[in-house]
Amino acid sequence: xxxxxxxxxxxxxxxxxxxxxxxxxxxxxxxxxxxxxxxxxxxxxxxxxxxxxxxxxxxxxxxxxxxxxxxxxxxxxxxxxxxxxxxxxxxxxxxxxxxxxxxxxxxxxxxxxxxxxxxxxxxxxxxxxxxxxxxxxxxxxxxxxxxxxxxxxxxxxxxxxxxxxxxxxxxxxxxxxxxxxxxxxxxxxxxxxxxxxxxxxxxxxxxxxxxxxxxxxxxxxxxxxxxxxxxxxxxxxxxxxxxxxxxxxxxxxxxxxxxxxxxxxxxxxxxxxxxxxxxxxxxxxxxxxxxxxxx
Amino acid sequence: xxxxxxxxxxxxxxxxxxxxxxxxxxxxxxxxxxxxxxxxxxxxxxxxxxxxxxxxxxxxxxxxxxxxxxxxxxxxxxxxxxxxxxxxxxxxxxxxxxxxxxxxxxxxxxxxxxxxxxxxxxxxxxxxxxxxxxxxxxxxxxxxxxxxxxxxxxxxxxxxxxxxxxxxxxxxxxxxxxxxxxxxxxxxxxxxxxxxxxxxxxxxxxxxxxxxxxxxxxxxxxxxxxxxxxxxxxxxxxxxxxxxxxxxxxxxxxxxxxxxxxxxxxxxxxxxxxxxxxxxxxxxxxxxxxxxxxxxxxxxxxxxxxxxxxxxxxxxxxxxxxxxxxxxxxxxxxxxxxxxxxxxxxxxxxxxxxxxxxxxxxxxxxxxxxxxxxxxxxxxxxxxxxxxxxxxxxxxxxxxxxxxxxxxxxxxxxxxxxxxxxxxxxxxxxxxxxxxxxxxxxxxxxxxxxxxxxxxxxxxxxxxxxxxxxxxxxxxxxxxxxxxxxxxxxxxxxxxxxxxxxxxxxxxxxxxxxxxxxxxxxxxxxxxxxxxxxxxxxxxxxxxxxxxxxxxxxxxxxxxxxxxxxxxxxxxxxxxxxxxxxxxxxxxxxxxxxxxxxxxxxxxxxxxxxxxxxxxxxxxxxxxxxxxxxxxxxxxxxxxxxxxxxxxxxxxxxxxxx
Ligand SMILES: [Zn+2]
Numbered sequence: 001x002x003x004x005x006x007x008x009x010x011x012x013x014x015x016x017x018x019x020x021x022x023x024x025x026x027x028x029x030x031x032x033x034x035x036x037x038x039x040x041x042x043x044x045x046x047x048x049x050x051x052x053x054x055x056x057x058x059x060x061x062x063x064x065x066x067x068x069x070x071x072x073x074x075x076x077x078x079x080x081x082x083x084x085x086x087x088x089x090x091x092x093x094x095x096x097x098x099x100x101x102x103x104x105x106x107x108x109x110x111x112x113x114x115x116x117x118x119x120x121x122x123x124x125x126x127x128x129x130x131x132x133x134x135x136x137x138x139x140x141x142x143x144x145x146x147x148x149x150x151x152x153x154x155x156x157x158x159x160x161x162x163x164x165x166x167x168x169x170x171x172x173x174x175x176x177x178x179x180x181x182x183x184x185x186x187x188x189x190x191x192x193x194x195x196x197x198x199x200x201x202x203x204x205x206x207x208x209x210x211x212x213x214x215x216x217x218x219x220x221x222x223x224x225x226x227x228x229x230x231x232x233x234x235x236x237x238x239x240x241x242x243x244x245x246x247x248x249x250x251x252x253x254x255x256x257x258x259x260x261x262x263x264x265x266x267x268x269x270x271x272x273x274x275x276x277x278x279x280x281x282x283x284x285x286x287x288x289x290x291x292x293x294x295x
Numbered sequence: 296x297x298x299x300x301x302x303x304x305x306x307x308x309x310x311x312x313x314x315x316x317x318x319x320x321x322x323x324x325x326x327x328x329x330x331x332x333x334x335x336x337x338x339x340x341x342x343x344x345x346x347x348x349x350x351x352x353x354x355x356x357x358x359x360x361x362x363x364x365x366x367x368x369x370x371x372x373x374x375x376x377x378x379x380x381x382x383x384x385x386x387x388x389x390x391x392x393x394x395x396x397x398x399x400x401x402x403x404x405x406x407x408x409x410x411x412x413x414x415x416x417x418x419x420x421x422x423x424x425x426x427x428x429x430x431x432x433x434x435x436x437x438x439x440x441x442x443x444x445x446x447x448x449x450x451x452x453x454x455x456x457x458x459x460x461x462x463x464x465x466x467x468x469x470x471x472x473x474x475x476x477x478x479x480x481x482x483x484x485x486x487x488x489x490x491x492x493x494x495x496x497x498x499x500x501x502x503x504x505x506x507x508x509x510x511x512x513x514x515x516x517x518x519x520x521x522x523x524x525x526x527x528x529x530x531x532x533x534x535x536x537x538x539x540x541x542x543x544x545x546x547x548x549x550x551x552x553x554x555x556x557x558x559x560x561x562x563x564x565x566x567x568x569x570x571x572x573x574x575x576x577x578x579x580x581x582x583x584x585x586x587x588x589x590x591x592x593x594x595x596x597x598x599x600x601x602x603x604x605x606x607x608x609x610x611x612x613x614x615x616x617x618x619x620x621x622x623x624x625x626x627x628x629x630x631x632x633x634x635x636x637x638x639x640x641x642x643x644x645x646x647x648x649x650x651x652x653x654x655x656x657x658x659x660x661x662x663x664x665x666x667x668x669x670x671x672x673x674x675x676x677x678x679x680x681x682x683x684x685x686x687x688x689x690x691x692x693x694x695x696x697x698x699x700x701x702x703x704x705x706x707x708x709x710x711x712x713x714x715x716x717x718x719x720x721x722x723x724x725x726x727x728x729x730x731x732x733x734x735x736x737x738x739x740x741x742x743x744x745x746x747x748x749x750x751x752x753x754x755x756x757x758x759x760x761x762x763x764x765x766x767x768x769x770x771x772x773x774x775x776x777x778x779x780x781x782x783x784x785x786x787x788x789x790x791x792x793x794x795x796x797x798x799x800x801x802x803x804x805x806x807x808x809x810x811x812x813x814x815x816x817x818x819x820x821x822x823x824x825x826x827x828x829x830x831x832x833x834x835x836x837x838x839x840x841x842x843x844x845x846x847x848x849x850x851x852x853x854x855x856x857x858x859x860x861x862x863x864x865x866x867x868x869x870x871x872x873x874x875x876x877x878x879x880x881x882x883x884x885x886x887x888x889x890x891x892x893x894x895x896x897x898x899x900x901x902x903x904x905x906x907x908x909x910x911x912x913x914x915x916x917x918x919x920x921x922x923x924x925x926x927x928x929x930x931x932x933x934x935x936x937x938x939x940x941x942x943x944x945x946x947x948x949x950x951x952x953x
Contacts, residue, residue: 032944040937044930051904051923056932058694060703066713067920086944087951094952132953166639187953235946242942244701246935253934260942267949 002219002284007226010277013105014269017276019112020104021268024097028268029261031089035082039075046071057248095132098275099124103195105276107283120195127194130202131209135187139180146176181224185213188278189220216285223281227274234270238263316548318527323549323607324507324775327352328476335540336469336516336557341391341462343451347473350444353437355481355490360436362443363416363494364429367471368396370497371454371461375424377417378458381499381731394454394461398429398474404444407434419496419731427497429474447474459626459633460554468616468623468633470554471497478504478667478777485667485779495669498731500738502661502668502675503552507775510547514555515540521561523576523612525553525631547630549607549775551665554628556614568593569600570609577615580638584647588613588634591648594690595655599682602763603659604770611658613651625650627657643700645691649707653683663774671780672730672738673811677746678783684708684747708751708914714744716917721745722814748914749810752817755912756799756806756868757791765790780811799868806867810915815864819887819907820921823858826901855902857924859885859892865915872909875900903927 014021046068047053055061065072103120104112150172155165190209194202213220242263247256316322334345353359370378371394401409412432417425437443451472454461460470477494480487487493493504510526518534518541526545534541547553561576566589575588592613596606612631616623624635632654636647656679660666666674687707688696695704715721720737726746733741754762769778769786788802799806809815829852857873871883877900885892885907896902904925908916916922 028945028948029941032941032948035944036937036941039940040933043933043936044928047920047928047933049924049926049928050920051906051925051928052920053929053932056936058704059701061694061709062703062705063709063713063919066717067918069717069918069920083944083947086948090948091952094948098953135953184953235950238946242939248931250931253931253938256935256938260938264942264945264949267946271949 002281003223003226006223006277006281006284007273009280010105010273010275013276013280014272017101017104017112017272018269019114020097020101020117021265021272023114023117024101024268025261025265027093027097028090028264031086031093035079035086039079039082042071042075042078046075057246059246091132092129095128096121096125098132098191099128099195101272102191102275102279105192105272105279106195107280124191124195124200127200127202127205128191131187131190131194131205134202134206135183135190139183142179142183143176146179147172178225181221181228182213184228185220185224185278186210188224188275189213189282192275192279192282212282212285216281219285220278220281223277224274227270227277231267231270231274234267238267317529317546318548318609319607325354326509326549327354327479327506329509330473330475330553331511332473332553333513334473334515336467336514336520338462338465338467338517338520341453341467343453343469343472345449345451345473347447347449348444349447349474349476350442351437351476351479353439353441353443353479355479356439357481357490358436358438359433359479359490361430361432361492362437362445363477363492364431364474365471365477365494365497365503366396366398366427366429366474367497368394368451368454368460369426371395371457372426373424375422376427377420377422377425377496378427378499380422388455392455394452394457396449396451396472396474399448399450400446401431401448402446403434405434406446409434409445417496418494419498419729422496425496428477428494449474456620456622459623461623463619463622466556466558466560466617466620468554468556468614468620470552470623470626470628471503472554475505475552478506480777485777486781493667493669495729498669500672500733501730502672504667504669504777505551505665507549507551507665508553510545510550510553512547512553512555513542513544514557515542516557517541519559520557521559521563521576522555522557523561523563523574523614523631524555525550525612525628527610550629551662552628554626554631556616556620556623556631556633558617558620560617564589566593568596571596571606572610573613574611575613575615577636578617580617581615581636581640584615584636584640587648588615588636588651591645591651592655595652595686598686598689599656599659603682603766604663604774606658607663608658611655613655615647625654627654627661629658629662632657643698645687645697645699648691649683649687649697652686653679656682656686659770664769665775665777666779667777668730670729671726672742673726673746674778674780674783676742677726678750680711680743680747681750684711684751708747711744711747712751712914714740715748716816716915718744721917722816725814726811746811751914752810752867752912753787753803753806755908755910755914757795757803761791761794764794809865809867813865816917817865817867817913817915818861818863818917818921819869819913820860820862820918821857821905821907821924822860822891823856824902824905824924824926825854825856825858827854828852829854829897851899852897853899853901855896855898855900857894857902857905859894859905859907861887861890861892862921863917867913867915869908869913870910872906873902874904874906876903 052064055064100117100121104117151165151169154168186209189212190205193208194205242260245256247253328351330347330349332345332347334343336343351362370376401413403409409431414430415426416428416430456463460468477492480493481490482488512526514522517539522543524545526547528543529546530544532542560578562579562582564575564585566573573592575585600606608630614633615636616633624633626633634647634651634654640647660679661668661675668675684707692699694706696707697710698705718740720735723735724733724737724741726741730738765787768790769783784807791799791803866888869885869887871885873881873894883894906923908922
């Protein structure tokens with residue numbers, strides 16, 4: 001019951017927060033455009049007045065790009081640099097915006113106001129930054145210990161049968177994903193706790209996150225699994241739709257743009273739903289605790 | 296004396312069997328050499344102990360004083376061999392990882408010990424530390440028609456798998472493992488001006504050259520081993536008295552090399568294509584790929600039979616080595632070849648199929664048409680890559696032969712072309728080199744990729760059907776012989792002039808001289824499109840932005856012009872497609888010789904776009920981007936790409952951040 005309640009409330013609050021999601025969408029769009037738009041100009045300049053782009057009608061054609069020669073080399077280095085920049089700036093941006101999102105998802109936050117959203121973003125930034133950093137490092141270390149090492153060992157042993165590396169990868173990944181869900185829960189609880197408290201204290205927040213995760217494991221964990229499954233299924237849907245869609249005219253291109261951005265908006269909504277549901281779960285648990293002490 | 300009698304007896308029987316037919320209905324080659332080998336594999340010490348009886352027939356008009364044999368395994372003996380020096384001077388390996396071949400006894404037909412007549416020679420580089428070529432002085436020179444018999448007891452220690460031969464744990468791939476005759480080339484054969492042995496050392500970048508031979512081989516090894524060879528299994532004994540070993544007897548006819556593999560983990564599958572029985576050995580983990588392998592090899596059998604000539608053996612063995620033996624993958628021994636794959640190879644990646652088709656193709660280019668791989672590697676690797684690419688793209692998709700995924704499609708031909716046209720060393724060397732002389736790691740790019748690209752370009756010029764005719768004629772004339780590059784080009788000239796007269800000149804030497812044997816690049820480009828209004832007398836009206844009709848004729852007249860350039864050194868005939876704004880199109884021919892070429896039109900129409908080589912026949916062209924020009928470039932593909940790039944980066948960020 002608690003799970004369904006949390007999911008429902010989480011969704012309702014996320015939908016109400018559509019303006020916050022729109023802000024998040026806009027910031028991400030702006031950020032990637034900084035990289036993508038110059039690439040577009042560079043590609044157009046590289047192809048010039050050539051008709052070779054006809055060969056792109058059936059998808060990526062390596063000859064078309066390879067024959068760009070030096071322009072391609074520049075494009076690749078620009079793109080890898082851009083991707084690195086996106087990761088760096090995007091990380092900071094995410095720490096900033098998720099502060100506003102979490103804060104607006106609180107039960108008592110009332111109607112959305114963008115000034116309140118940004119004030120919360122600023123106020124929580126320092127703590128959110130460290131929470132994100134620490135949790136990301138934990139995830140990275142776990143990935144190396146649980147996934148990377150065993151796979152390397154399995155695939156490099158002389159006498160092991162064929163495909164043991166692959167099989168090990170599947171095995172350890174299926175072990176890693178449930179662990180990942182736990183760490184994400186801790187991160188979400190930590191952030192939900194932080195926005196409910198005035199003082200920036202990331203360690204206390206993470207501590208609370210983990211304690212809360214394990215204390216309410218039987219309700220929190222299924223909740224997180226449901227939310228993650230929804231995201232994975234949506235991701236799969238996007239992969240089915242976008243890459244194969246190759247419009248050939250102006251209207252098609254505009255449609256592709258609108259469709260892809262709408263899909264990404266939904267993706268942010270789904271993540272916000274996760275934040276909201278975990279927030280609600282925390283509130284329910286605290287209310288329960290208060291009830292219990294009163295009784 | 297007793298030994299002598301027994302030897303003579305076996306030699307006589309062997310000589311008798313040399314022309315007997317067991318596998319094929321008729322003898323395919325002259326069988327200038329033949330081998331009977333009794334080998335025993337010791338899986339613990341990784342050695343093979345063997346007795347070999349072999350013959351070589353002096354089919355020349357020369358009196359030949361000696362014989363020369365390859366002892367390839369000695370290339371892995373130490374770090375000072377030519378092979379190891381050329382590979383970058385690898386440091387000495389552990390003793391257990393080296394490979395060598397030791398001759399324990401060497402006698403002639405009469406049982407005379409010839410050990411004293413043996414000495415190692417290094418005809419290619421004079422490296423005294425290289426013992427891969429053995430010269431043996433005959434007790435009596437071989438006069439024309441003589442058959443030289445030898446009897447050799449040898450021990451081969453297999454290296455830790457390297458250069459596609461050796462062991463890895465309990466896996467064995469045994470190739471280049473026995474003393475093997477070089478090829479005696481009398482004057483007039485290939486490029487020989489006087490008779491002599493063509494017996495090169497084992498180099499880092501080199502393959503082989505041998506006579507078509509007869510092989511009778513017995514292999515004794517532990518019972519649990521599953522064996523694949525390039526021969527037909529004639530007999531298998533039940534385990535010996537110890538219960539540990541079995542002996543398998545194989546025979547092969549008219550192949551240039553005999554290799555075999557043994558590993559307890561192989562699973563064996565069989566299939567049939569026409570009269571060819573196909574066996575496939577692969578690890579348990581790849582059973583789901585059995586169908587893929589059979590389909591690929593049947594495609595190749597079908598395509599070659601249709602366009603080149605028949606596959607003349609009634610059997611074929613495919614080996615897909617396990618990952619521990621992966622370094623034996625992708626090698627050809629005519630009736631046996633190794634493919635290359637891995638567990639869970641995705642369906643969209645036709646890599647195993649490509650390797651299988653390539654290695655099978657060597658049954659033709661090297662196996663049947665036994666060119667000298669040492670001296671003209673393009674004749675086997677290049678010609679064979681050309682056919683591999685044609686077959687892969689024909690059966691798996693012209694644009695997606697190699698990779699056929701919704702996100703990415705790559706044709707086999709495109710990959711080879713890119714490897715050549717974008718190589719920084721594309722102009723460093725011609726294909727007139729011996730395989731080990733290609734500088735700066737250009738061996739693969741030149742002998743495989745550039746050659747295949749050159750042949751595609753040739754096909755673009757003379758047409759697909761003429762190209763097939765060329766290869767049919769090549770097969771017909773040179774099957775089970777030893778063609779040189781010149782012989783191949785002679786066939787091209789013969790067939791092309793027969794089919795096309797002097798359309799391409801008296802011969803196509805101009806083509807091969809520039810492409811295969813040249814270092815120039817081919818690059819045709821559109822420099823400009825010009826449309827201008829002219830008056831009735833043909834004089835340009837300049838500065839007029841708004842086009843008015845001619846008051847006298849009431850029509851607008853234009854002078855339209857495309858300006859083309861030859862930016863590379865290579866001159867090839869190209870087609871030029873000119874498209875006018877009213878939809879009219881003109882296909883022009885340009886001999887491609889001058890540095891610049893203009894096509895000028897006057898009339899009511901303006902040129903909208905122009906394409907040089909619109910069907911991409913001249914695959915040697917190093918830049919397709921500049922081959923066309925339009926007044927109205929289509930920006931949609933780039934916008935689509937940018938759009939998807941934006942989405943990719945957005946989802947990428949969202950995925951990685953909490
Ligand atoms: Zn090859």
